[in-house]
Amino acid sequence: MSTDVLKEASARLKVVPTLKRRGSPLADPNTQIERLERLELPGELRGDFDRHLERAGLFPLRSAKIEVFQINVGRVCNQTCAHCHVDAGPDRTEDMSLETAELAMRVLARTDIPTVDITGGAPEMSRSFRYLVQESRRLGRHVIDRCNLTILLAPRFEDLPEFLAAHEVEVVCSLPHYRKPSTDKQRGEGVFEGSIEALKRLNAVGYGRKEGLRLVLVTNPVGAFLPSGEKALEAEWKRELKRQHGLDFDALYTITNMPISRYLEWLEESENLQSYLCLLVQSFNAGAARGVMCRNTLSVGWQGDLYDCDFNQMLELRVGFGQPRHLAEFDLEKLERRRIVTARHCFGCTAGAGSSCGGSLAE
Amino acid sequence: METYYDPADLAKFSKIGEHAAPLAQKFFDWYGAVFADGALTAREKSLIALGVAHAVQCPYCIDAYTRDGLSKGCDPEQLTEVVHVAAAIKGGAALVHGVQMRNVADKLGM
Numbered sequence: 001m002s003t004d005v006l007k008e009a010s011a012r013l014k015v016v017p018t019l020k021r022r023g024s025p026l027a028d029p030n031t032q033i034e035r036l037e038r039l040e041l042p043g044e045l046r047g048d049f050d051r052h053l054e055r056a057g058l059f060p061l062r063s064a065k066i067e068v069f070q071i072n073v074g075r076v077c078n079q080t081c082a083h084c085h086v087d088a089g090p091d092r093t094e095d096m097s098l099e100t101a102e103l104a105m106r107v108l109a110r111t112d113i114p115t116v117d118i119t120g121g122a123p124e125m126s127r128s129f130r131y132l133v134q135e136s137r138r139l140g141r142h143v144i145d146r147c148n149l150t151i152l153l154a155p156r157f158e159d160l161p162e163f164l165a166a167h168e169v170e171v172v173c174s175l176p177h178y179r180k181p182s183t184d185k186q187r188g189e190g191v192f193e194g195s196i197e198a199l200k201r202l203n204a205v206g207y208g209r210k211e212g213l214r215l216v217l218v219t220n221p222v223g224a225f226l227p228s229g230e231k232a233l234e235a236e237w238k239r240e241l242k243r244q245h246g247l248d249f250d251a252l253y254t255i256t257n258m259p260i261s262r263y264l265e266w267l268e269e270s271e272n273l274q275s276y277l278c279l280l281v282q283s284f285n286a287g288a289a290r291g292v293m294c295r296n297t298l299s300v301g302w303q304g305d306l307y308d309c310d311f312n313q314m315l316e317l318r319v320g321f322g323q324p325r326h327l328a329e330f331d332l333e334k335l336e337r338r339r340i341v342t343a344r345h346c347f348g349c350t351a352g353a354g355s356s357c358g359g360s361l362a363e
Numbered sequence: 364m365e366t367y368y369d370p371a372d373l374a375k376f377s378k379i380g381e382h383a384a385p386l387a388q389k390f391f392d393w394y395g396a397v398f399a400d401g402a403l404t405a406r407e408k409s410l411i412a413l414g415v416a417h418a419v420q421c422p423y424c425i426d427a428y429t430r431d432g433l434s435k436g437c438d439p440e441q442l443t444e445v446v447h448v449a450a451a452i453k454g455g456a457a458l459v460h461g462v463q464m465r466n467v468a469d470k471l472g473m
Contacts, residue, residue, distance in 0.1 A: 177438055179440070181439070223433060225430055225433045225434050227434060229435050233435070
């Protein structure tokens with residue numbers, strides 16, 4: 001990705017340096033894990049995730065059939081959202097090579113995994129994005145693009161709505177709120193207006209309106225609290241986005257903020273870390289734990305390493321317990337019986353109604 | 364006890380049934396039913412609760428229903444409008460009693 005393209009893509013948005021660029025200690029995954037582990041948490045299980053699983057009859061947590069092949073193509077993004085668990089931004093350079101993308105597709109072709117979920121960063125900025133979309137579709141798989149919306153307006157990316165529609169890619173877009181203040185607070189000044197314009201362009205090519213062009217919005221809380229009431233929120237969002245902007249979409253997912261990376265930094269700076277972790281632990285929901293996404297997802301990193309989920313990927317916790325750890329060693333049979341690597345951040349997926357890349361797990 | 368109100372006390376509310384368990388059980392069952400989705404959504408009821416919390420000036424309820432409103436997707440501007448509704452009704456209630464003052468003054472005055 002050339003510097004010019006990055007500059008243009010971020011031009012109308014307020015972006016800040018990433019943790020990595022600032023040399024923050026929190027750029028190191030081990031520091032993040034240690035900051036969570038050292039917290040004194042109340043309750044008889046003392047915030048031990050595996051003991052919570054044990055009490056719910058789920059220890060050790062094991063995967064089942066892999067239904068989602070999630071590829072994180074890198075850290076490059078035109079935005080620098082305050083809650084980003086990837087520490088993505090215009091100053092990052094990690095990007096999946098075409099060789100790794102080809103290896104991923106060769107591996108995919110050997111399986112019957114039905115869904116390819118492409119994420120980043122802004123995955124569309126990756127040199128491998130269009131190849132991955134085209135090849136996954138050629139193999140007959142459903143494809144999801146995790147889109148930040150504003151990238152659709154950036155110079156040299158304006159053909160994306162047509163490209164995505166032509167390949168019937170499901171577009172899952174981040175939008176914290178249907179109003180401007182909360183959206184810009186979390187995602188940067190100028191993001192709300194850009195996002196609404198991008199949604200208009202997606203609607204214009206049929207997204208959210210035509211069969212086969214599914215458009216999903218994702219909201220994360222703008223602060224240190226859990227989301228709730230996904231279905232009720234979806235109805236309200238549909239009504240308000242239609243009323244205020246004439247927009248249509250198919251579904252709303254609520255996703256809990258994961259206490260790692262930039263959101264962890266914000267929790268520490270706002271002195272919310274202790275109470276947020278307590279909230280996550282106290283809200284542990286066995287029903288949500290049974291459905292966590294790591295049980296049906298395999299996460300692939302930009303260099304081809306394998307992880308149980310995108311959060312473990314950002315903490316550099318590769319699949320463990322003697323499993324193949326890279327695409328080059330891929331063994332579906334083994335990976336579908338793998339034990340999942342857990343740590344304290346996992347409470348982020350099991351709290352309250354639960355949270356996954358597909359929204360809440362148990363209303 | 365250094366202060367009458369302590370945020371940590373809110374978590375003790377569930378223990379209010381000690382010494383009167385059947386009554387507390389009735390209250391909590393009824394309370395849960397009141398806030399469930401019905402003709403009004405749980406979100407609408409939560410916003411009403413936040414307004415009433417300000418009108419009755421209950422810090423526990425303000426804390427609880429601010430968090431609940433945020434969780435239910437309300438932003439600070441929406442929550443602030445709720446407080447203005449409560450304040451307008453309280454202010455209006457004071458002001459509208461001015462008609463009683465007028466009644467008395469009119470009767471006694473020349």
